[in-house]
Amino acid sequence: MIVSRRKLLTIAAAGAVLPRAALAEKAREITWDDLIPPGVPYSEIIGEGEMDERNDIWRPIFDSNATKLNPALDGAYIKMPGFIIPIDLTSAGVNSFVLVPYTGACIHTPPPPPNQLVFVTTITPWPSDNLWDAVWVTGRMQHDLQTTEVAQTGYVLEAAFMEVYVW
Numbered sequence: 194m195i196v197s198r199r200k201l202l203t204i205a206a207a208g209a210v211l212p213r214a215a216l217a218e219k220a221r222e223i224t225w226d227d228l229i230p231p232g233v234p235y236s237e238i239i240g241e242g243e244m245d246e247r248n249d250i251w252r253p254i255f256d257s258n259a260t261k262l263n264p265a266l267d268g269a270y271i272k273m274p275g276f277i278i279p280i281d282l283t284s285a286g287v288n289s290f291v292l293v294p295y296t297g298a299c300i301h302t303p304p305p306p307p308n309q310l311v312f313v314t315t316i317t318p319w320p321s322d323n324l325w326d327a328v329w330v331t332g333r334m335q336h337d338l339q340t341t342e343v344a345q346t347g348y349v350l351e352a353a354f355m356e357v358y359v360w
Contacts, residue, residue, distance in 0.1 A: 253303045262338075287319040314351055
């Protein structure tokens with residue numbers, strides 16, 4: 194069977210376009226405010242707190258509004274900015290982390306409420322030399338209240354793509 198040059202080029206061009214078509218879903222760009230369900234003011238997710246004298250740290254006490262999640266984000270393909278608190282760090286980079294809204298959240302200060310924290314797993318490890326950079330994370334978000342080493346998180350995101358956030 195002999196294939197003409199024109200037919201071969203057509204097949205090759207179609208093959209090059211197919212992977213891009215599969216990735217054509219456009220991510221919805223969100224902010225941290227979008228993680229809070231509509232109708233719940235930010236002021237109502239921050240609770241009281243208490244001093245843990247033994248460990249010399251402040252422990253926030255959140256009410257039920259802190260674990261309320263935005264139903265529109267469950268299963269959504271999103272893109273959001275944030276900072277990395279590493280959970281699983283290898284020589285290849287960070288494989289899982291908590292995405293936080295500001296530098297030092299969960300480390301130097303009490304953690305934000307669960308609906309302001311996202312547990313992220315990566316397909317490609319994020320280089321460990323970029324841990325202090327703000328990042329854009331793109332992927333599929335799910336509701337999943339879980340406890341990590343640093344805080345309770347309300348969302349889980351499988352990162353399909355990450356990049357440095359440029360101010």
